[in-house]
Amino acid sequence: MAISVFDLFKVGIGPSSSHTGGPMAAAHKFARGLHQDGLLEKVTRVEAILYGSLGLTGKGHGSDKAVLLGLSGDKPELVDVDTVDERLAAMRSSGTVTLYGVHEIPFVVGEHLVFERKLSLPHHPNGMRFTAYADDTVLREKVYYSVGGGFVVDENATGADRIKPDDTVLPYAFTTAQELLAHCAETGLSISGLMMENEKAFGRTEEEIRTRLLHLWAVMAECVRRGTSREGVLPGGLKVRRRAHQLYRRLQSEADGTDPLRAMDWVSLFALAVNEENAAGGRIVTAPTNGAAGIVPAVLSYYMRFLPGAGEDGVIRFLLTAGAIGVLFKENASISGAEVG
Known part of the structure; x- marks a missing residue:
């Protein structure tokens, strides 16, 4: 597994890489995937469920804010931190989010975003499930894990604390x-x-x-x-x-x-x-x-x-x-x- 210094040192926002940066990155990945696959305009609602540690402590770490921003198309390294509060207030006031900055849908924390405090997903304490619907039809469902340091993996690349393997051959690989x-x-x-x-x-x-x-x-x-x-x-x-x-x-x-x-x-x-x-x-x-x-x-x-x-x-x-x-x-x-x- 090849790890770059830029995997370890990443520009983001506070207060937590795993509980703020990770959920924002996951929400962004989900929204971007819908956009890239031509599904965005069909979406009538999105549900996000945060499990385990995210469910227990996510609210205090701003995980709800992170999901709203990520679904809007923001990335941790690029979001304008000086306008975050104003934008979040507008989203909460309207009860909507503009998915990937393009398609407005209803989104209310507590209804479309749920902190699941009693259940955990199987591979890591920081699990998230995003589901996009066209009326009552599921368009896409994805599970992500925020494994620390802003790393986010999907359910096909998980383990106790794994990042998605990078097969780059390093001239001086080391693990010790x-x-x-x-x-x-x-x-x-x-x-x-x-x-x-x-x-x-x-x-x-x-x-x-x-x-x-x-x-x-x-x-x-x-x-x-x-x-x-x-x-x-x-x-x-x-x-x-x-x-x-x-x-x-x-x-x-x-x-x-x-x-x-x-x-x-x-x-x-x-x-x-x-x-x-x-x-x-x-x-x-x-x-x-x-x-x-x-x-x-x-x-x-x-x-x-x-x-x-x-x-x-x-x-x-x-x-x-x-x-x-x-x-x-x-x-x-x-x-x-x-x-x-």
Whole structure:
């Protein structure tokens, strides 16, 4: 199974890669499939049922919002986060959704979107079933699983935590750290250099890889900027106030001093800024999940702000190396935290 760094680091929205990004991607896939197969105009209604962990905790993670946006044709990496609330309010007020941005149908959360809290689908806790009808005739039914990190698979490519296998032949395939380090020793390549060669096997030039990695960093940096500049209360019933802006002003006003832990204050601040943006449904980069999304941009933000000689080459090396570590986790464990008791 070939895993790209761009499978692990993806632009999306908060607050959850598995409960927000995954359902949005699944709903988008379903609507796009109807459009591509010429079925869209025949649809009179769509039903979506979220099972297991999605049924139990999906509402708090915005899964209902994600399904509405996905059916409308939005993708996690492209949706305009600044207009989401306004658009969702309009959909709920009208009781409709414009399927794939083309065909308006009735859609009411609670009637056409159901959180099934007592049942789970067989292959993974994050299961979804979408059904499109022409009056009482089923036009299409699809089951998807959100397996963590924004990965979505259909029922024909499932398992405990599988992604759809990619049969790309990598020059330096590895599934363990021992194999990774052995490749480096044999070739003289650094981990980032080895990952660059593997990325080229997916049909990308080095220039394309660098451009895409720097785009990921630009999204991360903007997320940190927004997180450190915004104030107010985060969504949800707990009324949690944002703290990153106040901490940012305080750190800026303090003398550098000689405190060896000051670096950790800044790294923690940057991570908090991303986490607050994630909680607010903002634009983030899954790294490799929304829950862990603050770590990579926090380290990179400190590097770019404080370390002499920091630059784009260092950012690219860091992301490629982090991607290698992500591959090891994805190959050997789960990056989905969903549990159903």
